Amino acid sequence: MSFELNSQDQDTGDHTRFAEAKSMRKRTEEDARLLANRIALLKQEEAKALKKIEETRKKAKEIVDMKARNLEIQRKKEEEKKQQEESEKRRQMEKKQQKDRERKMKENRSHSLKNKIQNDAQALKQLRQENLEAIEAKRNEERMMKISIKEKINKDKLEAEERRRKFAMEKKMALKAELERKIEEENKIRREKEEEVNKMEQEELELIQRLQNTQLLQRTAYEELETAIAGQVDVDTVLGSRY
Known part of the structure; x- marks a missing residue:
């Protein structure tokens, strides 16, 4: 009978160890799954940000061009x-000069050819000047x-560069804030899960302790029963006093 009790204890211990190993494996897999999901999400956010930056730069270049x-x-x-105005x-x-020349020519018709040439030369010189x-x-x-x-183009370039820098900074800060929020959310979930696991582990320990106490009572009862049989003691009396 003692051999049967020991075998039962051994089986119970093996099952308990198996359950613990399985539970630890599941928790590890769950942690890995959550980590993989977070990594994938971060990569997606990074890809979106890079794409948005490329689109913004392209749009800015189009505007500048x-x-x-x-x-x-x-x-x-x-x-x-x-x-045309010139x-x-x-x-x-x-036309005005021509009119002036014509007027002068009319007024100076009586002048000599020398004066006419001098006047024409002076007019031509003035026109060239x-x-x-x-x-x-x-x-x-x-x-x-x-x-x-050139100054306008440089000014537009500087303004466009400032807008791009400001936009990139705002985008970076927004992404950082969103990432911080997600990290805090992940930490909160992890803490809640850890608390839940701790409670479950405590409950498991209490159940194991209760089972061990029950098994101890069973072994004590069987030992008293064996003693009673060997010594011709009233079994009903012994069992009644124990239970």
């Missing part, structure tokens, strides 16, 4: 308009226009 094209078109239009101004000036001055003025205006366009 479009602005540059618009500025170039506007510059050409303004240049053509200015050339051309018209020169034409009017030449005016043309030179007009050309120089046009060159100065073109240089100023180029400088203005």
Whole structure:
């Protein structure tokens, strides 16, 4: 009978160890699964962020290129308009000069040929000077226009770069805050699970202790029964006093 009790104890211990090993394995698998899910989520968030950054940069470049094209078109239009205005101004000036010359020629018809040649030479010299001055003025205006366009492009680039930097910083802070929230949530779940596991482990220990106490009572009862049989003691009396 003692051999049967020992065998039963051994089986119970083996089952208990098996249950504990299985439970530990499941907890480890669950931890690994949760970790894999978190890693996958972080990779997804990183991929989304990288894609968004690429799209933003592409859009910013398109905007800068479009602005540059618009500025170039506007510059050409303004240049053509200015050339037309200058051309018209020169034409009017030449027309006025021509009228002046004609007027002078009419007024000086009585003058000698020498005076006429001198007057024509002086007028031609003046016209060349005016043309030179007009050309120089046009060159100065073109240089100023180029400088203005260059400054505008540089300013737009700096503003676009500042907007990109600000956007990237805001995005980074938002991602960091979201990640912190998710980490805190994961930690909360882990703590709750750990607390639940601790309670279950405590309950398991209590059950094991109760079972051990019961088995001890059983062994004591059997020993008293054997003693009673060997010594011709009243078995009903002994068992009644124990139970």
